[in-house]
Amino acid sequence: KALVLLCVVFFGLNVIAAPIELTGENFEEQTKEGLWFVKFFAPWCGHCKKLMPVWDEVGEYFDGRDDHVVGKMDATANEVEGLKIESFPTIYYFLPNGKSRPIKYTGKRELEALLVFAEGGGRDGGRPDHPFPVPAKPKPEPADFEAEDEEDLPLEETEEEKEILAEAEQAAAEAEEMPAKEEL
Numbered sequence: 001k002a003l004v005l006l007c008v009v010f011f012g013l014n015v016i017a018a019p020i021e022l023t024g025e026n027f028e029e030q031t032k033e034g035l036w037f038v039k040f041f042a043p044w045c046g047h048c049k050k051l052m053p054v055w056d057e058v059g060e061y062f063d064g065r066d067d068h069v070v071g072k073m074d075a076t077a078n079e080v081e082g083l084k085i086e087s088f089p090t091i092y093y094f095l096p097n098g099k100s101r102p103i104k105y106t107g108k109r110e111l112e113a114l115l116v117f118a119e120g121g122g123r124d125g126g127r128p129d130h131p132f133p134v135p136a137k138p139k140p141e142p143a144d145f146e147a148e149d150e151e152d153l154p155l156e157e158t159e160e161e162k163e164i165l166a167e168a169e170q171a172a173a174e175a176e177e178m179p180a181k182e183e184l
Contacts, residue, residue: 019039020069022071023073024073027073030071031069031071035069035095037094038072039071039090040075041075044076045088047089051089057111062118068118090104093105093117093121093122095122116171121167123167123171
């Protein structure tokens, strides 16, 4: 009994939390609550195999936290209604209760980039499918101002722009506080 207890204590502390295995049958029920970061893969795909240890580290990073859940699904054996998986791996960020369409991750397949994306609520900028685009400011006509150069132009941000910028700054600050890969 002492040997079993010793093994449980010793090995139990080193357990890596694997991403949750999702299927077409349990996907909707599992992902209806919380923020989900899900990798759709093909078992035969070389890129998927290369991403596997990194994705496991993403799962370990979010293990025990209430704000994010990391999952994975074999997209060759499962389908999700309304979601097209056209290449492998495909990574999506899901908001709870389908409040928004899933946000497709198109960044680097590296731990830090994946964590910044997830910690930022799927808002790491610049993608055409981004659900929270920064509104473009209308360009003033030359008759609308008498500035000699751009530094003299007044910069007035809308409330929506201020909120988006505040969220981006908060995500960047949180990303800086993330442990380095070596610390994980």
